[in-house]
Amino acid sequence: MISRLLPQPADNAYRGHPSALWLFGLLVAAKLAIAVNTMFRGSTVAQTADGIPLDTFAPDAAQTVVSLFGLLGVLTFTLCVLCVVVLVRYRSLIPFMFVLLLFEYGARKLFLQAMPIPRTGAEPGLVINLVLVGLMLIGLVLSLMRRSAGPPANAT
Numbered sequence: 001m002i003s004r005l006l007p008q009p010a011d012n013a014y015r016g017h018p019s020a021l022w023l024f025g026l027l028v029a030a031k032l033a034i035a036v037n038t039m040f041r042g043s044t045v046a047q048t049a050d051g052i053p054l055d056t057f058a059p060d061a062a063q064t065v066v067s068l069f070g071l072l073g074v075l076t077f078t079l080c081v082l083c084v085v086v087l088v089r090y091r092s093l094i095p096f097m098f099v100l101l102l103f104e105y106g107a108r109k110l111f112l113q114a115m116p117i118p119r120t121g122a123e124p125g126l127v128i129n130l131v132l133v134g135l136m137l138i139g140l141v142l143s144l145m146r147r148s149a150g151p152p153a154n155a156t
Contacts, residue, residue: 038073049125
């Protein structure tokens with residue numbers, strides 16, 4: 001199992017189910033859109049998708065939250081760039097990237113259990129995140145499946 005997650009060498013020889021590649025590309029595109037939206041529209045994202053009542057915060061506190069959302073967007077964007085590099089050049093690492101994306105989501109959720117953010121009701125963005133996590137799990141399983149026949153898929 002470890003050799004499927006961290007193959008030697010890390011090359012473009014993808015050995016999993018082909019639909020996992022498409023699913024990975026779709027996930028990365030969605031996360032890129034979320035990252036860019038968070039970077040440039042942090043206030044809107046904080047209030048609408050995450051249900052954070054910025055209007056009840058002092059102006060400096062609200063600006064701090066918006067800045068932290070922007071920074072989170074930058075980090076997510078950076079992770080997505082790494083995902084694009086793997087998709088284009090190092091496809092044998094696709095299963096590892098699914099695990100990394102799942103770890104990142106799980107670690108954020110665990111952290112927020114320990115240090116919750118005050119919200120106005122439920123966070124509407126949770127549904128989108130749960131769909132993305134479900135797709136990540138499906139993609140991980142598909143990427144770990146061996147092809148029934150034929151050589152590994154290589155990008156040309």
